[in-house]
Amino acid sequence: MSFLRVARLTDAAELADVVAHRLLDRIVALQATQEVVHVCLTGGNTANMMYERFADLVPGSGLDVSRLQLWWTDERFVPATDPDRNSLQAVTRLARTLEVNSATTHTMPAADGRLDAHQCAAEYAAELGETHFDVTLLGVGEDGHVGSIFPNHQSFEATTKTVIGVTESPKAPAERITLTIPAINRTDELWFIANGTPKADVVARAVQGDKSLPAAHPQGERATYWFVDRAAAANLPDQYRCEF
Numbered sequence: 001m002s003f004l005r006v007a008r009l010t011d012a013a014e015l016a017d018v019v020a021h022r023l024l025d026r027i028v029a030l031q032a033t034q035e036v037v038h039v040c041l042t043g044g045n046t047a048n049m050m051y052e053r054f055a056d057l058v059p060g061s062g063l064d065v066s067r068l069q070l071w072w073t074d075e076r077f078v079p080a081t082d083p084d085r086n087s088l089q090a091v092t093r094l095a096r097t098l099e100v101n102s103a104t105t106h107t108m109p110a111a112d113g114r115l116d117a118h119q120c121a122a123e124y125a126a127e128l129g130e131t132h133f134d135v136t137l138l139g140v141g142e143d144g145h146v147g148s149i150f151p152n153h154q155s156f157e158a159t160t161k162t163v164i165g166v167t168e169s170p171k172a173p174a175e176r177i178t179l180t181i182p183a184i185n186r187t188d189e190l191w192f193i194a195n196g197t198p199k200a201d202v203v204a205r206a207v208q209g210d211k212s213l214p215a216a217h218p219q220g221e222r223a224t225y226w227f228v229d230r231a232a233a234a235n236l237p238d239q240y241r242c243e244f
């Protein structure tokens, strides 16, 4: 039986700090009982703040990076060195203290002129195979998008694929690659992260199950957590809160 909890934090800095601590603790605890831990990372400003904080906490934490596999929910289909790349933004921050290597870091393909976003999505699907995530992080856009699945857009159509190419994305850059909802949901725990007033409307609607929003669809097999700051939680009924 899966459960949903909402953690309300004061502001973006506290959100980043709490999620980074919890993620590190969770990975270290899992590594005590299983060989490999799979974490699916997301893009966006909230996530980047968290990666920054996570990197601060790694030294002395007992994290075994060789047994940590990193994946991505979605990626901007631009050249590998483009600062818009979600993975580049994350890895640059994490690599400050974490030995990130290509064998354990499954970045999505970049636009190198060889293949298009759809073909590259199929390549990533093959790499992903049947992988089951322990924790999946998920940012939320102001329009309720998750990964690169946008409302009222082709990317939100039902599919049995695990990874799809996205064109004409409503948010730049136009070409992207994203895990689909079924693939995002192949996770024990799903951790949404959202901060700021512009997210207040979609956070309230998604938590209360407005299925017109992509953000209302992801669900962890064991647990779904929403980590939101006070501003993003402003429209959420009071019943949605828990202590951490």
Ligand SMILES: O=C1O[C@H](COP(=O)(O)O)[C@@H](O)[C@H](O)[C@H]1O
Binding pocket: 042, 043, 044, 045, 046, 047, 073, 074, 075, 076, 086, 138, 139, 140, 141, 142, 146, 147, 148, 171
């Ligand atoms: O474009 C994207 O946006 C979302 C949300 O980003 P944020 O900056 O509003 O937190 C992000 O989760 C997604 O990975 C990214 O590609």
